Amino acid sequence: TQLLEQSPQFLSIQEGENLTVYCNSSSVFSSLQWYRQEPGEGPVLLVTVVTGGEVKKLKRLTFQFGDARKDSSLHITAAQPGDTGLYLCAGANGGATNKLIFGTGTLLAVQP
Amino acid sequence: NAGVTQTPKFRVLKTGQSMTLLCAQDMNHEYMYWYRQDPGMGLRLIHYSVGEGTTAKGEVPDGYNVSRLKKQNFLLGLESAAPSQTSVYFCASSYSAGTDTQYFGPGTRLTVL
Numbered sequence: 396t397q398l399l400e401q402s403p404q405f406l407s408i409q410e411g412e413n414l415t416v417y418c419n420s421s422s423v424f425s426s427l428q429w430y431r432q433e434p435g436e437g438p439v440l441l442v443t444v445v446t447g448g449e450v451k452k453l454k455r456l457t458f459q460f461g462d463a464r465k466d467s468s469l470h471i472t473a474a475q476p477g478d479t480g481l482y483l484c485a486g487a488n489g490g491a492t493n494k495l496i497f498g499t500g501t502l503l504a505v506q507p
Numbered sequence: 508n509a510g511v512t513q514t515p516k517f518r519v520l521k522t523g524q525s526m527t528l529l530c531a532q533d534m535n536h537e538y539m540y541w542y543r544q545d546p547g548m549g550l551r552l553i554h555y556s557v558g559e560g561t562t563a564k565g566e567v568p569d570g571y572n573v574s575r576l577k578k579q580n581f582l583l584g585l586e587s588a589a590p591s592q593t594s595v596y597f598c599a600s601s602y603s604a605g606t607d608t609q610y611f612g613p614g615t616r617l618t619v620l
Binding site: 399401404425426428435436437438439440443445483485487490492494495497498499500 | 511538542547548549550551552555557563565597599604606608609611612613614
């Protein structure tokens with residue numbers, strides 16, 4: 396069974412601080428996605444990384460896929476209250492069905 | 508363009524009762540999925556469909572059944588609800604496999620007493 400462990404599980408920081416969320420597995424994934432979920436809503440895709448070592452930037456968010464495609468990280472620079480939410484990583488196992496294995500989630504609270 | 512919609516938004520059942528959750532998408536997507544979300548466990552795949560008339564088991568299929576009679580609809584059924592099925596249920600759809608984006612509905616919060 397493929398598992399994705401995220402750390403930390405909870406994170407409460409002040410506006411303006413930097414943070415990093417980690418997503419780790421012992422399994423190799425063909426691609427990895429990061430989603431953000433706000434209370435009462437479904438997850439929304441932030442980014443997809445497909446190549447080992449790939450780095451993608453989305454404004455203040457930087458996503459990295461590990462060289463061996465087993466892990467990923469999300470770094471937020473100068474966090475804002477609007478960044479508050481549940482961050483989920485999800486690994487795809489390839490093939491024809493696009494099944495995703497979701498991580499355990501990181502709940503981020505950014506205090507003004 | 509409503510995207511992915513789910514009905515109902517909230518439901519309370521007694522143990523042993525049955526119900527059906529409806530998911531509808533207006534994006535002409537081939538792939539549809541049902542997940543459940545429990546605290547500290549992320550999202551777990553219950554069943555999925557790769558096209559009209561097809562269904563397949565996911566990670567946690569026991570106690571659930573699904574049907575995809577029309578391309579735009581994916582139904583999740585609970586024949587005899589149990590307290591362990593108390594959860595938030597999400598439906599998602601995607602155009603194709605691989606790295607394609609999954610679009611999620613707003614969720615259904617189900618409580619089984």
